[in-house]
Amino acid sequence: MTYLKMSLKNLYRRRYRTLFTMTAIGVAIALMILLTSVSLGLKENSDASGSIDFWVVPADSDILDPVLGSGQTMLGDVHSEIETLFLDPGVKGASPVLNRVVYAYANDPNETSVVLAMGVIPGAIDIMPFAASGFTGGDPYFFGGGWTDEAVINRQMAALLGLGVGDRLNLDISTGIFASPKGFRVVNIIDTVDYSGIPVVVIHLSELQYITGNLEGDRADQILVEGPDAGPLLEKLYPDHLVLSGSEYTAFKIVSDKRILATAAATALVSFILGMLFIGTTMVMSVSELEGDMAVMSAIGISRISILKSVFYESLFLSAGGGLIGVLLAVVGKVFLNNMLTRVIGFNVSPAIDPMLLVGGFIVSVCAGIFTGIMVALLMKRPDMTRAF
Amino acid sequence: MNIIQTIDLTKRYKINNIAIDALQNVNLTIEEGEFVAINGPSGSGKSTLLHMLGCIDRPTSGKIYINNTDTSTLSSKALAKLRLRQLGFVFQQFHLLPTLTAFENVELPMREAGVPGKERRERTESLLESVGLGSRTRHIPSQLSGGEQQRVAIARALANRPAIVFADEPTGELDSVTGERILDIFESINRESLQTIIIVSHDKSVTSRAHRVIHLKDGRIVQ
Structure with a gap:
């Protein structure tokens, strides 16, 4: 709990930088969700959806x-x-x-x-x-x-x-x-x-x-x-057939249409990499600023694992915050996208913001945070304890 | 009983391929319950000696025994454990963790040592009370004066009931009145709990309170 609190407080101490990083991650995630949604929406224009609970399709x-x-x-x-x-x-x-x-x-x-x-x-x-x-x-x-x-x-x-x-x-x-x-x-x-x-x-x-x-x-x-x-x-x-619930049917459409699958995979990968880059940059700066504190913690006997925990939690919170912002931006962005598509292209593809896509976007963001947190923690030098004196 | 013993302790640094002996064949023993001051001019090796005795840094050669344990045989992880459980540190610039309250700063070493929650809370409150900060437990360091921060640092150093407390110029950033109060606390710890206190300081008021003063010059102990 202490290390969780420390990492949250560290993020709050540099709140403008934290907000910037989370927003940058959020934009990447929102684009991923919206691009995949547009692909699905083009497909969905020929599907009945509404309040369907189950789809039965041949296997x-x-x-x-x-x-x-x-x-x-x-x-x-x-x-x-x-x-x-x-x-x-x-x-x-x-x-x-x-x-x-x-x-x-x-x-x-x-x-x-x-x-x-x-x-x-x-x-x-x-x-x-x-x-x-x-x-x-x-x-x-x-x-x-x-x-x-x-x-x-x-x-x-x-x-x-x-x-x-x-x-x-x-x-x-x-x-x-x-x-x-x-x-x-x-x-x-x-x-x-x-x-x-x-x-x-x-x-x-x-x-x-x-x-x-x-x-x-x-x-x-x-x-x-x-x-x-x-x-x-x-x-x-x-x-012998597939019985799919709402989210499963969305996943089925993504997986069975190679174009949608490719779009989803490509946008997820780009968002993951962008997320890692933003989080990684912020974490490197954070670790550098916290070198003194880490030296003190090491000097008084706090183990390396415990010190790394606070680094990891910071990365996780950044990514989770970015993921949430991304989900919000995607939901709001859908409205603007609809209006723009109607004006520019002449029809509305009605991007389908399926809850599964929102969850998927959030998961991509958190995965980027976990991966980056582990990488930064592993690559971090041992603190120079003499700095505490 | 000897709580610290060094045998031919040497620390050599290489700067631009030039070897500098910060400590040269230092042999000393410190008994359990002693209040020892280490002083000497700048560059005499005081801080280096403190780093060695506190297992913050490793010697180039020689041995250090703490409670009869040869520290040269210990891994980094084992040394960290030793610092956590048997040694306490008070720094010149206090070095409290800025995002944690006074309570959380003192509690941190106990949490790391696995002390159960209830015992941890009680001991933390008792320690802060003993240094006169029972009413300031929820304040973060930036809300405390220098003297108050140093008192929290002392409470943190005592969290796991260490056998030895090291202090590096603990009154260096404080006015004389506050400095005297800090030294009173160290004296009382030494007298009441029989904890060994080792203070590095130029301050004459520190050396006057110590049972013994170790003088260093050019990396050697001088009489």
Whole structure:
């Protein structure tokens, strides 16, 4: 406790330098968090998120599957699975989701655009886009009902194809002579931050399954579940798949997308090195200033380990303080980043400040402090005790 | 009983390839409970002798026995332990740790020695009371006068009940009245607890109070 107190007081004695160092570390950590968040946010613009508690994904799926559409790693019999899930009182909402890149056009088939189509079961979960108004609830086409031809689009898509509510659009997985587009009617336009990055069209799951050839086998990419207590049930029902909670899904996205992983790793490494440099510089100055005190402590019989403890604690407090400042700057910085991106690029990528990223940023900072503290302690010369006399 | 004995103690420094003998074949013994003053002109080797006897520095040659232990056989870690448990130090410039209170400064050596919390607190309060600072325990050094700081330093030196207390010009930074009070404390420690006191000083009031004075000149003991 004494050495903790000594190190805190030493930092307070040089409070301006301490604040400068912590802020510098904080900026590095905040940039790491924000850069990774932007990468995730670009990905998240095509994902439903909101209040989802669990994601069920095939064990070897990849986030490029919506683009490649290989169908090799998908969930099957999803409508039946959902019915089973709803029998459990712990499940508040659930829906399969199929994501595919499709071709869309409004009036002129020569003016097609590539957009992302999401197939969902409207009304199955109380978040967007499942809860968009205008959709017929459930999935009538799958159960022998009529083709609803309902589509909900986002503001991006509306601007891209010049569509408004009530207009017709056509979707297909190919263009040219093999094309057999299906027509849809725009029943709603989503205008939320979560769906503002890329053009998205949301239709009933079975209708997208039909268009993309996934109706046979009743396939989808993932199942989203609402219900905080549903975890054990899901793991029992899907032993061969991945059942991921919110933070785990964020980690999954980072790890499975090599670009996001590379961004996260690179920014973490840069922040770690910057953190070490700032802390190391401050600690070298601190050790130099405390040489006299350390000589006295050594002379009166305080062991080298105890003396090194106060050095180590200083480094740790600097890094922890810097980490906290970094987390705060990231949260505040998100607001400025959103505004800037909207003004400069024209759309909002909605950087996803996942709590896991904030914790990760703080951990990177503390690791830098621990590493630097140990290095400084090991490299420190033995105090010259004669200085005490 | 001899508490300190030196045999042919020599300390040589090399400065720019020139050898300087700060101490030359010093042989002395100090008995348990003695109050010894070491004096001599500047450059006579007083501080070097104190460094040797206090195990702050190692001799170039010769032996030092403290409580019959040959200190040349001890590792740095063992010497640190010896300084912590058997020796106490009072410095000319007090050298209290500036971020700790008077209480925490005195308590520090006991904490390092593993003294249990309750005993540590009681002994710290008792020591500070004995040097007349029972009401100033929560003050940091910058809030204490020079005399008060030196009294805290004495209390710190006595924390682990050392067999020997070393003091290097303990009254050097103090006015004469305060200096006398400090010397009163040393005398009372020596008289009541029979702790051996070794003081390096030019001050005649120190040498007049000592049982014995060791005079140094050019690194040797002179009579």
